[in-house]
Amino acid sequence: MYDAPNLETRVTQTNTKITARGVQVFYGEKQALQDVDVDILDNTVTAFIGPSGCGKSTFLRCLNRMNDTISNARVEGEILLDGENIYDKRVDPVQLRAKVGMVFQKPNPFPKSIYDNVAYGPKIHGLTRSKAELDEIVESSLRKAALWKEVKDRLGEPGTGLSGGQQQRLCIARAVATAPEVLLMDEPCSALDPIATAQVEELIDELRASFSVVIVTHSMQQAARVSQKTAFFHLGNLVEYGDTSHIFTNPSDPRTESYITGRIG
Amino acid sequence: MTDATSSQVPAATPAPARSSLLTQSALMKKRNAAEARFKAYGVAAICVSLSVLAIMLWTIFSDGVSAFKQASLTFPVTLDADALDPKGNRDRAEMMRVTTIGYTKLLNAQLLAHLETRGISTEGVTDKDVAAFISRDTPARLRDMVLESPELLGQTITVSGFATGRIDGYLKGRVTRDTAALDTNISVAQLDLADRMQDEGILTTKFNWGFLTNPDASDQRPEAAGLGVALIGSAYMMALVVVMVLPLGVAASIYLEEFAPRNRWTDLIEVNISNLAAVPSIVYGILGLAIFINFAKFPQSSPLVGALVLTLMTLPTIIIATRAAIRAVPPSIRDAALGVGASKMQTVFHHVLPLAAPGILTGTILGLASALGETAPLLLIGMVAFVANYPAGPLDGGVLDPATALPVQVYSWASRSDPAFIERSAGAIIVLLAFLVTMNIIAIILRRRFERRW
Numbered sequence A: 001m002y003d004a005p006n007l008e009t010r011v012t013q014t015n016t017k018i019t020a021r022g023v024q025v026f027y028g029e030k031q032a033l034q035d036v037d038v039d040i041l042d043n044t045v046t047a048f049i050g051p052s053g054c055g056k057s058t059f060l061r062c063l064n065r066m067n068d069t070i071s072n073a074r075v076e077g078e079i080l081l082d083g084e085n086i087y088d089k090r091v092d093p094v095q096l097r098a099k100v101g102m103v104f105q106k107p108n109p110f111p112k113s114i115y116d117n118v119a120y121g122p123k124i125h126g127l128t129r130s131k132a133e134l135d136e137i138v139e140s141s142l143r144k145a146a147l148w149k150e151v152k153d154r155l156g157e158p159g160t161g162l163s164g165g166q167q168q169r170l171c172i173a174r175a176v177a178t179a180p181e182v183l184l185m186d187e188p189c190s191a192l193d194p195i196a197t198a199q200v201e202e203l204i205d206e207l208r209a210s211f212s213v214v215i216v217t218h219s220m221q222q223a224a225r226v227s228q229k230t231a232f233f234h235l236g237n238l239v240e241y242g243d244t245s246h247i248f249t250n251p252s253d254p255r256t257e258s259y260i261t262g263r264i265g
Numbered sequence B: 001m002t003d004a005t006s007s008q009v010p011a012a013t014p015a016p017a018r019s020s021l022l023t024q025s026a027l028m029k030k031r032n033a034a035e036a037r038f039k040a041y042g043v044a045a046i047c048v049s050l051s052v053l054a055i056m057l058w059t060i061f062s063d064g065v066s067a068f069k070q071a072s073l074t075f076p077v078t079l080d081a082d083a084l085d086p087k088g089n090r091d092r093a094e095m096m097r098v099t100t101i102g103y104t105k106l107l108n109a110q111l112l113a114h115l116e117t118r119g120i121s122t123e124g125v126t127d128k129d130v131a132a133f134i135s136r137d138t139p140a141r142l143r144d145m146v147l148e149s150p151e152l153l154g155q156t157i158t159v160s161g162f163a164t165g166r167i168d169g170y171l172k173g174r175v176t177r178d179t180a181a182l183d184t185n186i187s188v189a190q191l192d193l194a195d196r197m198q199d200e201g202i203l204t205t206k207f208n209w210g211f212l213t214n215p216d217a218s219d220q221r222p223e224a225a226g227l228g229v230a231l232i233g234s235a236y237m238m239a240l241v242v243v244m245v246l247p248l249g250v251a252a253s254i255y256l257e258e259f260a261p262r263n264r265w266t267d268l269i270e271v272n273i274s275n276l277a278a279v280p281s282i283v284y285g286i287l288g289l290a291i292f293i294n295f296a297k298f299p300q301s302s303p304l305v306g307a308l309v310l311t312l313m314t315l316p317t318i319i320i321a322t323r324a325a326i327r328a329v330p331p332s333i334r335d336a337a338l339g340v341g342a343s344k345m346q347t348v349f350h351h352v353l354p355l356a357a358p359g360i361l362t363g364t365i366l367g368l369a370s371a372l373g374e375t376a377p378l379l380l381i382g383m384v385a386f387v388a389n390y391p392a393g394p395l396d397g398g399v400l401d402p403a404t405a406l407p408v409q410v411y412s413w414a415s416r417s418d419p420a421f422i423e424r425s426a427g428a429i430i431v432l433l434a435f436l437v438t439m440n441i442i443a444i445i446l447r448r449r450f451e452r453r454w
């Protein structure tokens, strides 16, 4: 039914980038996530799948502490990035987010020029010393996001004037420009047509060489195509986590099986 | 509308005969009629408001435009050195002893003499009646001029000064022969003389810059009254209000919208801000009187106190407008900025504020416009006083000098008895409206410049 994961997307790297232990998230009184334990590997694409409202986005947002911006959200448990607890009191979430970039479901470029969109992150993090260096980062980021060819002649035009798919790739370029170690993507293709989706998927596969990528998706095909590891969430629980090939061909939990065969969700 | 649509569907589906699209169903006709009626109500409402506005503008302009013109008398005056400097030593202190009465006598005599040389008959009018043509403002001005440059003594200069209010009214049509017959201040014979003087070019109407620059004048000489002090007072107040209200309002709004935790205290503050916006402005006047004048001992009638009161009054409005503008910035922009690792401050100042700027500007200018037109609180802090001296420059503590404000000047002129002041009152309203229109145009231009798509 689904494309069998081909050999080259086999997991090749095994060092752990992020370790989550006993993560619980509450929105006010309501618990949205229960006891999530997961190890996210470096240079690997990890897909989060599961029915709507099961807590995929919630967990993703824990990984760069975007949940801090929701006033009634409370996170318990431990999330280690390279062995350091990101919820430690000494950690500044702003510094964390420079390391753990994020691409949102809806393309949200800044209402500024294409150039400024990409240059913003490097600028505020002081990654460059000269305009030439900044230009270089902008170009390489746009190239990585497969957008350079389309926009190289109109870098001064507003990013909001691009098509939806171009905007999403611009957002990816923006996230890539800050040289993160982990890239979180929440349904990055949900607003894109199949061609743009294919481009983004290709891109994700390339990005794997430099970062650990975590992607939330509702498309089984997409998860199967791009990821090496898959986590299946259901009703706030992490039901199953393992190699993508294993989850899609031989799930150990009956809930996973019924979800990927389309019976729940 | 939706109800009507859904109720039509079951009617259409089981219909035995297929209904034609070319004929309207009864229900459709009813709905169209309702729509047409609603449009008619809307058009009627707009027509009513427009015509009321037109009537208002027409009355103001027909009453007020004449305030910008003023009858003036122009005639040569020989400055008699013996009368104006009896000691003959050109000593300022000595010359000060000659009061305006001395100058009045001189002017009266010279006007009579001039009429005689021009062969204008003064039949039927006494010398006093002729003297009544000259505004009391003219001798005072002439005296100032002579004291300023004593070398003029002995020379013949051309004096151009205001005619009195009744003569001015006659030239503008406010005073007629019928009303003059009933008026003890003017006679028909004087009006005849005025006609003759006008023919000879002694009595003319000119554009009256003095209306915009002169200070207020006493009841006896409406012709000399101007908006100078009120304009300076209003300008000082507006400048101070902008300087105080924008930082306060924007900082408070940003804090409340972006940083403040949601708890009982912020809820309380929120409710209070909404309530404060609805407090009648006169209450702010009482507050200003109690705090700024009686407690802090700031000088009465000063633009500083006026500005403080107006700042308090506009602050809630501006906070509400600014918060609305900040809230209208899509949250996805904040997420995007935070997502690339911007701090909260950077998010607000690099992304949220620029997008909220047009809204903030509009709110601020609207708040300022209402502050500019505000009268009641200024009455309470003494800005309705009769102020004949200009306040000092802004850097010389002018904001502490007594001044009035445009709307207060409108109020105080409107309450005086001489009809010439009513004309000035309407003229002052025109100036006030011109200011408001200018502010709104600035708001529109700034908004256009800041507005961006997202």
Ligand SMILES: Nc1ncnc2c1ncn2[C@@H]1O[C@H](COP(=O)(O)OP(=O)(O)OP(=O)(O)O)[C@@H](O)[C@H]1O
Pocket (backbone or CB within 6 Å): A027, A032, A050, A051, A052, A053, A054, A055, A056, A057, A058, A059, A070
């Ligand atoms: N800001 C919030 N406040 C309160 N409850 C929330 C908030 N955000 C999410 N939730 C709740 O938490 C649960 C998990 O939501 P989450 O957005 O993580 O789901 P999801 O798996 O991403 O779903 P989808 O696939 O539809 O995006 C849901 O029940 C949702 O109602």
Ligand SMILES: [Mg+2]
Pocket (backbone or CB within 6 Å): A056, A057, A058, A186
């Ligand atoms: Mg989601």
